[in-house]
Amino acid sequence: SAPDGGENQNEEEGGEREEEESLDLELGEKDEACDLTGKTSYMKACEKLHVVPASRFLENIQNSELALMHRGLGPKGTKALAVSLVTNTSIQRLNLQDNWMEGMGGAAVAKMLKENRHITEVDLSDNNLGDLGARAISAMLKIGRNPILTTGCFRILQSVQENSGSSMETLDFSGITVNQEFGDLCRAVKEALPELRVKHGGTMGTLRKVKP
Template sequence: DQNEETSKISESPEPVSLADTSAEKATQGSDTDLDVEDPEKAFAGITGTELYLEACRMVEVVPVSHFVQNYTKPYINLNHRGLGPKGVKAIAIALVSNTTITHLELEDNCILPEGAISIAEMLRENSSLQELNISNNHIDTAGAEAIASLLLDNMSCLHTLHLSGGLYAPKQGWQSHRLCIFVSLQDNHQVKELDLSHNEFSEKGGHLLGNMLASNTTLEILDLSWNYLRRTGTVALGTGLRGNDALKILNLSWNGIGNKGALALGEALKVNNMLVHLDISNNQIDNTGAMKLCMGLQVNGTLKILKMANNPLTMEGATALVTSVRKNPNSVMEEINISNVLVNEAFIKLLDLVYQTHPELDVIYGEVEGRITKFPKQHPNPMKVIQKYLKEHNLQLWEFLSNIDKDGNMKIPVTAFRRAMMQQSSIPLDRVQVRELVSELDRNRTGVVDY
């Protein structure tokens, strides 16, 4: 399915209509011209895969069989196929009138600015595509501006967009294509999930992202991991987060935010009443930073998942985090991940006290001091324990789960399932076994036990 050898582009191309497949060179150095006098007439009355095959002939690329075979299905994965700008242009032409594909993966295809422009133009006309991945495609300024203009005009049906690495330009410093994405998102009312990871936005990007969050009212999931936001960038981001009433999941891992960034996020958590999932793993946050964060955790009533693994925390920081949950009567915390922290027996006792009032909470920590050299405690397989109980009581698994399912919709939130399993006394399971059971019943980590 390799469509073409990628040509070197000397300058950003001007936007080209999807219908305009007339004879012109797509990139400098092309060795063929397209001899099409009237492309609109050529496509008249052609739809579906026939349209795609004709488009491939027009732009002189080899058709992708996987695309042809799955054209009528809702999901198509074309990642890592070397499509190039012409190959993607042919696909974009075919997708203008497609009404079945809702999720398209195009990561790592070197689509370049021309390919991104073709995709953007297609999205203005397509009425079905909702999820798009164009990560790691070197779309440069012209391509990013085309996508940004699309977002600013709210002209597509997209609600999920992955641009991981797509805005990264090594050794070229800060560029306008990063800025235009942020500006366009301020007034976008459709995209709910956005992946901007691995783009090296730096501190300046943090300021622009903070401004975007302060005004955006739609975005619910945002991945900003691996962006070098550092301390000052995160402070600006935290300021925008204070007034945001839409964002629910935020990934800030691997950004070097440090204690100053943790303080800014703690201040934001004091007033933000929407965020439920925060990932600040691998961020050089020590005990001092954890305590600053706890000032927000002590009053916050919405955050459910806090991931802080691989920060230089010790027992002091771990204790502060757990104590903040204990002190907060409104806390709805379900998971705290500090999996690299070595704890002691005093921490385990504190945790047991907190679990009594917060049975839904799961704190993931490292080893327990003094137990490392001992043989690890062996736990019976929780599924086998459940199966034994069901057999003894002549029950089916769905009958057992239905007793926990208060809503009766056959979908149990992990929190409710964990709480029920810890509070029941019929089946002898400890917290470690319940955690394994949750992992088994919710393998895709959807947060729901679907039976």
């Protein structure tokens, strides 16, 4: 059996890989053009990737916040979720902490976020994203009109910190103003990974009242 929303370990792997590779985050299918929740595309993706649909996602598919922490989605479960979120117009805050999505899942989320203009907060911490996932998400943040701000940058930098063997060279958050918490984390990460370059749009100032 598989965890809710996770991968089915009993399926044969040969044809599964082919189906997985052929599945992409596309918006062109006519029967999914009006799939504003993403439920139709999610069920199809789960079937193709041989993963169990996440009941919590289906229950909250029209809410503004989706919290799927510690669900064991895995790379394929995350990819199925990402396929559906391309067209979802309700969810604004997405928490996928600790789902072991790895690089493939992280890349799928990054690709989804290039298309989705409704999600503004994302937590991808504790997911073993590796360099593949971190690079994909960093590249996504460079796309114009992307709504993810300081919180998203912080979580991505956090994922790099968790991967002590990272060979990441650059994280480009140009145009995104970060806060002091991000700056503190950045200094800590650069102590462990001195070759890492982190670009951002500056640190937001703190306004203080002057005592009379």
